[in-house]
Amino acid sequence: MRVISISSVNFSGKIIDSHTHVGAHDGGIYTKRDLDVFVKSELPNKDTIEKMFVSDLDVLHSQKGEYEGNKAILETFKDSNKYELIASCSPKDGDISNIKRLFEENPNKFIGLKFHPDIQELELSDKKYEPYIKFASEKNLPCLFHSQVDLLEGGKLDSNKIHISDPENIYAFAKKYPKIPIVMAHLGAGYNEAHDKTIDVLVKAVKNGDANLYADISWVDIDSGVKDGHKTKDHIIKAIKKLKGIGDSTWESGDQSYRLMFGTDAPLARFKEKNSKKSIQNYNDFVEDIKHAIKTDKDLSKDADKIIDDLFYNNAKKLYLSAQKKNKTSYKKIALIALPITAFLGLIFYFNKTKKGQNPRSVKG
Numbered sequence: 001m002r003v004i005s006i007s008s009v010n011f012s013g014k015i016i017d018s019h020t021h022v023g024a025h026d027g028g029i030y031t032k033r034d035l036d037v038f039v040k041s042e043l044p045n046k047d048t049i050e051k052m053f054v055s056d057l058d059v060l061h062s063q064k065g066e067y068e069g070n071k072a073i074l075e076t077f078k079d080s081n082k083y084e085l086i087a088s089c090s091p092k093d094g095d096i097s098n099i100k101r102l103f104e105e106n107p108n109k110f111i112g113l114k115f116h117p118d119i120q121e122l123e124l125s126d127k128k129y130e131p132y133i134k135f136a137s138e139k140n141l142p143c144l145f146h147s148q149v150d151l152l153e154g155g156k157l158d159s160n161k162i163h164i165s166d167p168e169n170i171y172a173f174a175k176k177y178p179k180i181p182i183v184m185a186h187l188g189a190g191y192n193e194a195h196d197k198t199i200d201v202l203v204k205a206v207k208n209g210d211a212n213l214y215a216d217i218s219w220v221d222i223d224s225g226v227k228d229g230h231k232t233k234d235h236i237i238k239a240i241k242k243l244k245g246i247g248d249s250t251w252e253s254g255d256q257s258y259r260l261m262f263g264t265d266a267p268l269a270r271f272k273e274k275n276s277k278k279s280i281q282n283y284n285d286f287v288e289d290i291k292h293a294i295k296t297d298k299d300l301s302k303d304a305d306k307i308i309d310d311l312f313y314n315n316a317k318k319l320y321l322s323a324q325k326k327n328k329t330s331y332k333k334i335a336l337i338a339l340p341i342t343a344f345l346g347l348i349f350y351f352n353k354t355k356k357g358q359n360p361r362s363v364k365g
Contacts, residue, residue: 013309014050015287016316019144019185019218019263022073023057026268030057032076032083034267037276039082043284050313052083052266053320055114055144059088062120066090066098074109084320086112086144089132092120096131103139111320112136116146117164124164124173133177142214142319145170147184147198155192165189167201174211181319183214185263187239195220195235203242206256214319215239216263217311222270222286231285233293236260237300240307246299257307261315262290287312 017038022030039049054077059069070087077083087099087110103110113136117124136143148165150158162169167188174182188198198215205211217236224232239260245251264271264283273279290311295304 013047013313015047015262015312016051016053017049017264017266018053018183018261018316018320019216020052020054020266021057021268022054022076023059023069024061024063025057028268028272030267030272034272035083037279038266038271038283039080041280043280043287045284045288047284047287049082051316051321053086053111053263053316054083055086056088059090059094060114060116060119062090062093066094067102070099070102070110071106074106084111085109086114088114088116090120091115091126091128091132092122096135099132099135110141112142112144114144117169118146118148121164124169129173133180137177137180142181142183144183144185144216146189147186147215148189149194149197151190151192151194155190155194157193157197167198171201171205171211171213174205174213178211181212181214183216183261183319185216186218186265187215187220187235189219191221191223192235195239199235199239199242202239202259206243206253206259207251214259214261216261217290218263218265228292228296230292231289233290236290237293237297240294240311241299258310258315258318260311261319262287262312 020035022032022035024030035052035054039052042048054073056064056069056073058064059066063069064072066087066089070085073085077085087102089099099113113132115129115132122128133143135141146165147167147170148163149167150161150163152158167184170182170184174180184198184202188194202213202215205213217239221231221233221235224234226232240257241247243257243259244255245253264286266272266283267279270282271279273282291304291308294300294307294311300307
């Protein structure tokens, strides 16, 4: 992203929004049109949204079947290269056969799997998740999980209650499948200590090397305080620093900040105003506040351009789209291997028939 000046903090560039939705949720109905508001417009700061990663809420709420619901959004978004689809999964009342059929009939159309233990009311210890995760492993698919920490009033942790989607639960789950990229949406949702707890889980997983955890920053610090005309982004900055090992004398893992990526949860809540210009402005403000926080932080400012590029674009591209590219390459390798084998078998068939005095062209079948 191009740096104009520190005062204006206007780094124009490309954005991948790794967390968006369509479908019904909390009394609202969200459609492609609500997302087109963003991808078909240049943001006021001149940024452009290169891609939005979309999942279907209706499948998560069991209002549509796994196959039918995901097939429907595939049809909805088929004519736009601005969107990539994450297949929503409903392990509580669905079946992996639905997802397998979806992928078999539509190869390379979905870049990951989405789970929402909270909506499904399905504990992560439930064995119903296992066939889905096994499939994700076979297909090299990142898995996006809603994460949420129960908080008391004022943002304090509720030590008497552990949420279904608590990051500790996700971490315990991820340790069973240490090679699969598992993304904790919203960095623990909530605010304050919820984000702190999730950052600690991320760091612990990296240090222990026993789980492949990532996180997106949708809703993180969205309602934080204001400083120098920008809303502060303390937890986003803290997460970047922690994953880089800044200030940690025991850190031996190198730069792990690629595990954090931009997302918004659009078009939910403030990202679906009656006035689309207001929605765009809210989106733009969220982006600019994050950039300002990075650019003005004493530890991050010297590498601000790269950090911004990575957070808003490169990290999501590497995790989701590189995996998709790898799958396409695998299909090509299979084809390249299969072609000479088929030809070889054909020659054997030809010579066997010729040896028996038959004309292979006359053989029926």
